[in-house]
Amino acid sequence: MECVEIIVEEEQGDESQEFLQHLPTEIGMGGNLLYLYQGFWCPQVSIKGMMLFQQHFKAQETDLILASIPKSGTTWLKALTYTIVNRSRHSLEKSPLLTNGPHGVVPFLEFDVSSRNQFQEQDKLPGPRIFGTHSPYTALPCSVKDSATKVVYVCRNPLDMFISYWKFSVNIPKENEEHLSLGDAFDKFCQGLHGYGPFWDHLLGYWKASLERPDKVLFLKYEDIKKNNVLYIKKLANFLGLPFSVEEEEQGLIEETSRLCSFESMKNHEATRTGTGPLGIPASAFLRKGKVGDSLNYLTPSMVSRVENLIQEKLQDSGLSFCLSSAFQNNS
Numbered sequence: 001m002e003c004v005e006i007i008v009e010e011e012q013g014d015e016s017q018e019f020l021q022h023l024p025t026e027i028g029m030g031g032n033l034l035y036l037y038q039g040f041w042c043p044q045v046s047i048k049g050m051m052l053f054q055q056h057f058k059a060q061e062t063d064l065i066l067a068s069i070p071k072s073g074t075t076w077l078k079a080l081t082y083t084i085v086n087r088s089r090h091s092l093e094k095s096p097l098l099t100n101g102p103h104g105v106v107p108f109l110e111f112d113v114s115s116r117n118q119f120q121e122q123d124k125l126p127g128p129r130i131f132g133t134h135s136p137y138t139a140l141p142c143s144v145k146d147s148a149t150k151v152v153y154v155c156r157n158p159l160d161m162f163i164s165y166w167k168f169s170v171n172i173p174k175e176n177e178e179h180l181s182l183g184d185a186f187d188k189f190c191q192g193l194h195g196y197g198p199f200w201d202h203l204l205g206y207w208k209a210s211l212e213r214p215d216k217v218l219f220l221k222y223e224d225i226k227k228n229n230v231l232y233i234k235k236l237a238n239f240l241g242l243p244f245s246v247e248e249e250e251q252g253l254i255e256e257t258s259r260l261c262s263f264e265s266m267k268n269h270e271a272t273r274t275g276t277g278p279l280g281i282p283a284s285a286f287l288r289k290g291k292v293g294d295s296l297n298y299l300t301p302s303m304v305s306r307v308e309n310l311i312q313e314k315l316q317d318s319g320l321s322f323c324l325s326s327a328f329q330n331n332s
């Protein structure tokens with residue numbers, strides 16, 4: 001597979017500053033500055049980390065990369081994957097997930113790394129190492145794309161993802177960022193002006209990769225996991241090469257995993273109540289409502305139909321679809 005040429009050589013020096021100065025910028029739907037990098041709108045806060053990741057991360061064959069566009073179920077996927085992978089290391093009651101939280105046990109590659117040396121330190125960690133990323137598929141390092149490293153992608157219907165994102169940006173005020181009204185934020189979302197947008201291109205990159213290499217890329221939808229949690233925990237474990245044994249199934253380990261990582265349970269984990277997540281944001285902000293269809297409480301019918309038209313236009317012939325009305329009827 002051909003990989004993109006890397007342009008930035010120095011992670012924190014003037015060269016990268018200069019490089020950034022030449023990229024197009026826009027204010028995104030969260031009121032934050034975005035850079036157009038390799039076809040995607042990357043938040044100022046993570047663009048250098050994303051380039052460092054692309055340039056310096058050396059994947060190991062046993063690595064697991066959890067990918068998503070923000071507000072699509074990243075936190076949940078991290079919790080589930082960490083619990084599946086580490087189930088023989090400690091009992092679920094003593095899981096570090098309870099005290100360190102999903103973002104503590106599964107770091108983000110672009111937020112939590114500020115120098116290339118950190119990747120070298122991570123090289124020494126015992127495998128399987130699990131990392132999260134919001135990078136688009138095309139921006140993943142060659143060592144991830146060209147190796148046996150497994151990638152799990154989670155996406156969510158665009159309406160709920162949009163509302164989750166907008167609520168998050170309104171509730172977490174940041175310096176030098178204005179809050180956009182729902183209508184203005186929605187227009188920006190439809191134009192692809194949000195972290196790692198356009199939404200459609202982000203999804204399609206991983207979707208196509210999952211069709212080409214189903215053994216390497218698993219493509220999941222938030223709504224499916226919500227609807228049939230046990231089935232998807234099994235699917236995830238099988239994909240990771242760590243299937244639940246008959247004894248584990250009989251012991252109810254899948255159901256226990258589901259409960260430990262459920263929205264209600266995670267909301268009460270010590271790490272959520274008292275801890276912080278990426279960028280020092282309170283961990284509780286990453287668990288808001290956890291529902292399918294909450295967006296209908298905020299969006300007008302014309303907004304919904306605009307997104308329905310976009311789904312038709314952007315995903316046509318891809319084999320990927322979102323049936324909003326049935327998803328919203330069958331889930332809660």
Ligand SMILES: Nc1ncnc2c1ncn2[C@@H]1O[C@H](COP(=O)(O)OS(=O)(=O)O)[C@@H](OP(=O)(O)O)[C@H]1O
Pocket residue numbers: 068069070071072073074075076160163164165167261262263264266286287288289290291294
């Ligand atoms: N365990 C569990 N079960 C169900 N739903 C969950 C869970 N954990 C997080 N969430 C919901 O996911 C939304 C946050 O998305 P992300 O985790 O992708 O956010 S981030 O990208 O890491 O910032 C956000 O959705 P909304 O509640 O609709 O805002 C979270 O509540």
